[in-house]
Amino acid sequence: AQSVSQHNHHVILSEAASLELGCNYSYGGTVNLFWYVQYPGQHLQLLLKYFSGDPLVKGIKGFEAEFIKSKFSFNLRKPSVQWSDTAEYFCAVNRVIKFYFGSGTKLNVKP
Amino acid sequence: GAGVSQSPRYKVAKRGQDVALRCDPISGHVSLFWYQQALGQGPEFLTYFQNEAQLDKSGLPSDRFFAERPEGSVSTLKIQRTQQEDSAVYLCASSLVAGQDYGYTFGSGTRLTVV
Numbered sequence: 264a265q266s267v268s269q270h271n272h273h274v275i276l277s278e279a280a281s282l283e284l285g286c287n288y289s290y291g292g293t294v295n296l297f298w299y300v301q302y303p304g305q306h307l308q309l310l311l312k313y314f315s316g317d318p319l320v321k322g323i324k325g326f327e328a329e330f331i332k333s334k335f336s337f338n339l340r341k342p343s344v345q346w347s348d349t350a351e352y353f354c355a356v357n358r359v360i361k362f363y364f365g366s367g368t369k370l371n372v373k374p
Numbered sequence: 375g376a377g378v379s380q381s382p383r384y385k386v387a388k389r390g391q392d393v394a395l396r397c398d399p400i401s402g403h404v405s406l407f408w409y410q411q412a413l414g415q416g417p418e419f420l421t422y423f424q425n426e427a428q429l430d431k432s433g434l435p436s437d438r439f440f441a442e443r444p445e446g447s448v449s450t451l452k453i454q455r456t457q458q459e460d461s462a463v464y465l466c467a468s469s470l471v472a473g474q475d476y477g478y479t480f481g482s483g484t485r486l487t488v489v
Contacts (some may be wrong), residue, residue, distance in 0.1 A: 304377070305482065307465070336488075346381075353417075361419045361433075363419070364417045367415070
């Protein structure tokens with residue numbers, strides 16, 4: 264079945280540690296890829312998106328993601344996390360109109 | 375308004391009760407989407423409107439679920455005879471124009487608990 268997979272359900276890091284969250288998708292053809300963040304009690308917010316071109320995408324708040332077509336992956340990275348990055352992160356594929364989301368990764372950054 | 379507004383934020387319903395969830399999209403946004411987010415899962419597509427036309431309702435889990443957007447702005451998601459498996463956060467999103475090149479804005483959701 265077509266899906267979006269996030270490998271880590273819960274990640275705990277100390278401040279200043281580096282972050283990498285995995286995302287794999289199984290949709291064929293052209294896909295547009297997104298990472299959304301949901302801070303506690305808030306709505307989903309767009310971190311970054313990839314449509315085409317440079318496979319290394321930079322987003323807000325120092326986040327970046329790399330699209331590797333051969334691996335069907337779109338991993339999210341940040342060199343040095345902060346306590347304020349504590350949130351849930353969702354990888355998503357957009358095909359035509361609909362979003363297909365992964366199950367999310369909860370990131371807990373310890374001060 | 376500045377964002378997508380959903381009401382109520384929380385709803386507790388007794389099993390078998392009907393509920394109505396409201397979404398106020400960003401003014402002028404043509405496209406409106408409903409998603410269901412079960413506990414521990416990512417949001418899943420329910421239905422999509424372009425103006426008042428419901429163009430895709432393939433994600434509605436049963437005929438107990440019904441959505442409308444009669445004037446092309448506010449939308450209501452209605453669930454009849456609620457069941458425990460309907461417990462979830464229901465998210466609304468709107469976009470100026472349908473298509474992946476345009477930004478989608480999500481609301482904060484309505485958390486429905488069926489007891």
